[in-house]
Amino acid sequence: MVGGGCYGALSSSSAIIARGLVKRYVTYERKGFLRRVKKTVEALRGVDLETRWGEVFGLLGPNGAGKTTTVKILSTLLLPDDGWARVAGYDVVNEYIEVRRRIGVVLSVERGFFWKLTGRENLRYFAMLRGLRGAELEKRVDEVLRLVSLTELGAADKLYEEYSLGMKARLALARALVHDPPILILDEPTLGLDPPSARRIRELIVRLAREEGKAVLVTTHNMYEAELICDRVAVIAKGRIIAMGSPEELKSLIAKEVPVIVRFSSRGKLVEAPSLEAKLRRELGVEKFSLSVDGEGRNVLRVLARSGEEEETIARVVGLLSGLGYRVRSIEVAKPSLEDVFIALTGGEER
Amino acid sequence: MKVSYVGFIDVVRAEFYSYIRFYKNNRAFLFAAFIWPYLMMMLLLGLGYLFGDPRVYAERLGVRSPVLYVVSASTVAMSSVFIIDEVAGYTLYNRWNGTLPYLILVPMPLSKRLLSASIPSVLLSPAISVASALPVAVYIEGLRGFVLVASLYAAIILGMLPLAGLSVIVAGLVLTTREESNIASSLAPFMLLVSGVFYPVTILPRVLQGVSVVVPVRYVVDIAKSLASTTGAGQLYAAIYALTLMAFAYNLLTVPLLSGVEARVRIHGFE
Numbered sequence: 001m002v003g004g005g006c007y008g009a010l011s012s013s014s015a016i017i018a019r020g021l022v023k024r025y026v027t028y029e030r031k032g033f034l035r036r037v038k039k040t041v042e043a044l045r046g047v048d049l050e051t052r053w054g055e056v057f058g059l060l061g062p063n064g065a066g067k068t069t070t071v072k073i074l075s076t077l078l079l080p081d082d083g084w085a086r087v088a089g090y091d092v093v094n095e096y097i098e099v100r101r102r103i104g105v106v107l108s109v110e111r112g113f114f115w116k117l118t119g120r121e122n123l124r125y126f127a128m129l130r131g132l133r134g135a136e137l138e139k140r141v142d143e144v145l146r147l148v149s150l151t152e153l154g155a156a157d158k159l160y161e162e163y164s165l166g167m168k169a170r171l172a173l174a175r176a177l178v179h180d181p182p183i184l185i186l187d188e189p190t191l192g193l194d195p196p197s198a199r200r201i202r203e204l205i206v207r208l209a210r211e212e213g214k215a216v217l218v219t220t221h222n223m224y225e226a227e228l229i230c231d232r233v234a235v236i237a238k239g240r241i242i243a244m245g246s247p248e249e250l251k252s253l254i255a256k257e258v259p260v261i262v263r264f265s266s267r268g269k270l271v272e273a274p275s276l277e278a279k280l281r282r283e284l285g286v287e288k289f290s291l292s293v294d295g296e297g298r299n300v301l302r303v304l305a306r307s308g309e310e311e312e313t314i315a316r317v318v319g320l321l322s323g324l325g326y327r328v329r330s331i332e333v334a335k336p337s338l339e340d341v342f343i344a345l346t347g348g349e350e351r
Numbered sequence: 352m353k354v355s356y357v358g359f360i361d362v363v364r365a366e367f368y369s370y371i372r373f374y375k376n377n378r379a380f381l382f383a384a385f386i387w388p389y390l391m392m393m394l395l396l397g398l399g400y401l402f403g404d405p406r407v408y409a410e411r412l413g414v415r416s417p418v419l420y421v422v423s424a425s426t427v428a429m430s431s432v433f434i435i436d437e438v439a440g441y442t443l444y445n446r447w448n449g450t451l452p453y454l455i456l457v458p459m460p461l462s463k464r465l466l467s468a469s470i471p472s473v474l475l476s477p478a479i480s481v482a483s484a485l486p487v488a489v490y491i492e493g494l495r496g497f498v499l500v501a502s503l504y505a506a507i508i509l510g511m512l513p514l515a516g517l518s519v520i521v522a523g524l525v526l527t528t529r530e531e532s533n534i535a536s537s538l539a540p541f542m543l544l545v546s547g548v549f550y551p552v553t554i555l556p557r558v559l560q561g562v563s564v565v566v567p568v569r570y571v572v573d574i575a576k577s578l579a580s581t582t583g584a585g586q587l588y589a590a591i592y593a594l595t596l597m598a599f600a601y602n603l604l605t606v607p608l609l610s611g612v613e614a615r616v617r618i619h620g621f622e
Contacts, residue, residue, distance in 0.1 A: 025620075072620070077452055079617045096617075100458035101354045111449030114369060121372045128365035129457045130355040159376065175453065179355040 013052050015183050015215030016074060020083030021047040023069050023239075043069040045239035046083065051232075053182075054213040056205060058220060058230035060338070062346060066239040067219040068107075071187045074217065075105045088183055104176030106186040109169035109193070115161040119150055119171050122160055123178060130179035144174040149200060166197030173201060177208070184208065186218045190225060202229050223339035233338065237346045250341045257288070257304040259340045260314055261332040264299050264321050276324070284316050288343050298329060304344055357459055362467035370471045384433075385483040391425035392487075416579055418491055423503050423575035426477075426484045428548045430507045431514060431568045433476035435539040438469040438518035442525045451621060461616075462609035465522055466602065469515040477507040499578050506578075509594045510571030514542075516601030517567070523605070523612040526621055547572045567601075570594045 023044040028036040044066045051057035061067050072078040074085055076096035084091065090098040113122045123141050132140055145156045148170035155167045163171065169189060176184055186205070190198040206229050208214045220226050226233050227247045234244040243250055273291050280286045280303075288304035301321075305313035310333055318328050334340075374381045396418075442465075445451040457464055481504045488496030521538055543549065545559050546568035552560055563569045570590040577587040 075456065077455060077617070078620055079614075097458045097460070100456050101356065103456075105453070105456060107452050108449060112453060113450065114373070114448065116376045117369065117372050118376075121369075121376075125365050125369045125372075126453065128361055128368060129357065129454070131357040131361050132355075133361070133364075181355070 014050050014086075015053050015055075016049070016051040016057075016085070016087050016217060018047055018049050018070070018074065018083065018085035021070065021073055021080045021085060022082035023066075023073065023078065024081050043239055044073075044080070047236065047239070047241055049234050049241060049244065051215050051217055053215050054209055055231045056209045056216045056218060056229050058218055058226040058233035059236055060220060060223065060226050060233055060342060061236035062221060065236045067221075067236060068187055069239075070236070071105075071107070071185055071217070071219055075103055075107075075185050076100055102181055103183045103185055104179065104181040105184075106172045106176050106189050108187070109172045109189060109191060110165065111168070112172060113160045113168070113175075116159060118157050118159055119163065119167070119174075120145060120156045122171065123174055126175045127178045132179065140178055140180070144177050147177065148174045148204065150174065166193050169193055169197060169201060173204065182214055184214055184216045184218075186216065188219055188221075190220070190222065198225070205229055223337060223342055227338040235342060235345050242345050243341070247338050250338060251336045254304065254336050254341055254344045256307050257336070257340070257344060258307050258310050259334045259336055260303045260305050260310055260317070261330075261334055262301045262303070262314070262317055262321070262328060263294065263330045263332075264301065264326045264328045266299060266326050279320060279324070280317075284320060286313070286317070290339070290343050299326070302339065302343060304340055355458060357457055359459075359463060359467045362457065362459065362464060363470045366468045366471045367475075370475055381479075384479045388425050388429045388480050388483045389487075391428050392421050394425075396421055416492070419488065419496065419499065420576065420579040422484050422488050422491070423499065423579055424548050424572060426480045426500070426503060427507060427510070427568065427571045427575050428543055428546075429480040429483075430477040430511060431542055431546070431548075431571075432539045433480065434469075434472050434511050434514055435518050435521075435542060437472040437476060438465075438515050439521040439525070439538055441465065441468060442522045446526075446621070455616075455621065460610065461523065461613040462519075462606045465519045465609065466516075466605060469519055473508065473511045473515045477504060477511060481507070502578055503575060506571055506574040506591075509591065509598070510567050510574070513567040513594060513597035513601045516598065516605055519605045520601070520608055523609045526616045527612055527619070542566055542568050545569065565597070567594055567597050570597075 021044050022042070025041045025043055027039045027041060029039050031037050047066065047070055049057075049059070049070075059067050059070060069078065073080050074087055074092060076087075076092050076099050079093055084093070086092070087099045088102040090096075090102070092099055113119075114125070117125065120141060123145065124137065127137050127141055142151070145151045150156045150167060150170050153167065155163065158167075160168075160171070173186075173189060176186065184205075189205070190201050193201065202225060205216055205218060209216045209231075218230070230247065232244065232246050233250065234241045235250070236242070243253065277289075277291060280289060280301075286303055290302045292300050292302075294300050301317065303313060303317060314331055318331070321328055374384075442451060445454055454464070454468075455461070459467075481500055485497070485500050488500045490496070492499065518538070545552070545555065545563040545566050547563065548568070552563050552569060555563065570593045573586055573590040577584070577590070
């Protein structure tokens with residue numbers, strides 16, 4: 001099923017099932033010296049999803065869309081206010097100990113270990129906390145350190161405080177795997193990593209699903225990554241799943257639209273993104289676009305044009321950019337990607 | 352693919368492992384841990400002289416050897432500070448470190464998890480304080496000093512059991528409040544204030560004297576006094592009895608209290 005709504009009946013092949021998950025956070029805003037005003041933020045507004053064994057399932061969404069809240073509920077760290085979820089067949093609210101026995105979790109790759117312990121010592125500690133002992137513990141720790149290439153990098157016996165971000169990410173994945181859980185829940189496991197480290201982690205995630213049959217739920221806002229590794233993806237925005245299916249199925253949603261990529265430089269002045277976005281919406285009537293900066297420091301405007309109207313859209317966009325003093329470097333009409341689906345579904349909401 | 356089953360002993364082993372590795376990789380921190388009791392001794396001696404000369408101090412406290420008492424009392428004080436800091440500050444430290452969610456994800460109820468995590472602190476922190484005090488005690492009193500410090504270690508362990516229970520409750524409360532550092536950091540000075548480490552409990556205001564009845568450190572100080580005094584064994588037995596009772600009470604209390612805390616933490620989140 002693509003495009004939201006009901007995702008069919010439950011099946012025994014499901015590793016994770018969630019239905020109607022709702023989560024509200026209560027915050028207090030200070031008004032004056034003593035007065036505080038209660039504010040309720042609805043982080044999830046009825047999330048439905050279902051992942052299968054041996055599948056990499058991607059949860060995509062902009063910042064604040066509800067990805068991390070969903071992950072925390074599925075990994076039993078948070079209780080939903082409404083709805084239910086079962087992981088490996090167990091209820092995340094009442095059977096949370098059983099759920100915890102069957103999941104490996106990565107919540108942040110930047111920290112989450114003891115700085116004055118080596119990678120191997122950290123891993124031994126967390127393996128002991130999962131009930132591993134003696135020869136089995138040593139064997140498994142060695143195995144996962146090799147699996148994530150920390151042994152190869154000569155980093156297994158370095159103090160964690162000396163680790164690069166890439167090494168930290170590998171160790172975080174090693175911890176999630178050390179007890180060989182059937183389900184992995186990974187919250188942005190490649191966030192901030194250099195391309196080789198990110199590629200290594202991605203390859204490993206795919207291998208774990210394909211070869212070992214693990215169910216992997218991975219959140220990301222990297223569309224390229226999602227397209228590369230995910231068998232199915234769900235797009236979440238403002239606490240709701242707005243589309244779900246394979247990357248190809250989702251791309252078929254925008255068959256009538258063509259992505260146009262305009263790279264431009266700003267001649268030394270800063271691009272005022274909000275003002276440019278406002279002009280694109282107001283003056284050109286463009287609603288589906290994203291603005292970012294590429295690896296070479298050039299501004300990248302990705303616009304979804306109606307099929308057959310590409311040239312007209314290009315002319316209008318180039319005219320606007322030139323009028324604002326920007327220099328257009330290249331124009332490309334691309335094949336639709338998951339990023340374009342995301343732009344189409346979320347209306348270019350900030351990521 | 353496996354399902355992980357974790358027992359109380361597994362968590363205790365893991366915590367022992369990380370505790371020992373931490374000190375092994377931080378020799379400077381270990382050195383500082385040995386020095387702190389001596390700093391505390393200097394503070395206690397300074398406070399003692401406020402009462403007059405050492406003989407007056409000894410009379411007031413009812414001990415035979417004021418210096419030996421100061422050694423014992425500083426060992427008790429440092430052990431208490433370490434335990435409160437390590438056990439009550441456990442959740443706070445792990446929250447700052449980013450390790451807290453992974454510790455919560457251990458498949459075990461929170462009360463059991465925190466209680467098992469406190470055991471290495473209960474045994475190893477006093478061991479460091481006692482090892483630090485041992486050379487001074489042996490230098491002053493010879494074999495008697497050694498016996499006294501060894502007995503003190505047993506007393507401290509007994510005293511730290513209820514203190515660990517109390518600290519576990521605080522560790523749990525730390526998870527539910529945003530004022531965590533205030534709670535954790537005010538606990539140790541308050542415990543020491545009402546324990547009689549710095550001066551006799553009898554000179555405290557009545558309210559604080561009442562509070563001190565339920566503070567385990569007070570009874571460990573009583574034991575230290577008994578060991579350093581010529582008084583009878585009555586005070587010693589009373590203190591041991593009180594500590595045993597408190598060890599059961601406080602540790603049993605953690606289970607229902609932390610079940611409530613765990614439910615609350617899962618509703619509101621732990622960050």
